Amino acid sequence: MPLVYSSKNRILTKILKRVKLTIISRGYEAEKKGVSFDRIKMNKALAAYDIAWVEWQDPAKDNSDCPSLYKVTSKFFNVEVGMKSSVDKYRN
Numbered sequence: 001m002p003l004v005y006s007s008k009n010r011i012l013t014k015i016l017k018r019v020k021l022t023i024i025s026r027g028y029e030a031e032k033k034g035v036s037f038d039r040i041k042m043n044k045a046l047a048a049y050d051i052a053w054v055e056w057q058d059p060a061k062d063n064s065d066c067p068s069l070y071k072v073t074s075k076f077f078n079v080e081v082g083m084k085s086s087v088d089k090y091r092n
Helices: 002-033 039-062 083-088
Strands: 074-076 079-081
Touching (some): 002 039, 002 083, 079 083
Antiparallel strands (some): 074 079
């Protein structure tokens, strides 16, 4: 069981690092400065994020004791919020 939680923490750290440090911060900075961001770097970060989300779900498939407390998205007053909408903003 500790191995499952250790793996989940490693994957979550990877996801949050991609989201916070790469995707959202670079996109936000470019928006504020009124310039375009590096599309190649952004696409690389988005691909790594997508792989990490698939990896995040894998342990739960093989381990019934493995909870997943995090959702990619949710609704707040009928408006989509969360990491998914923040990340998707920079996809195309």
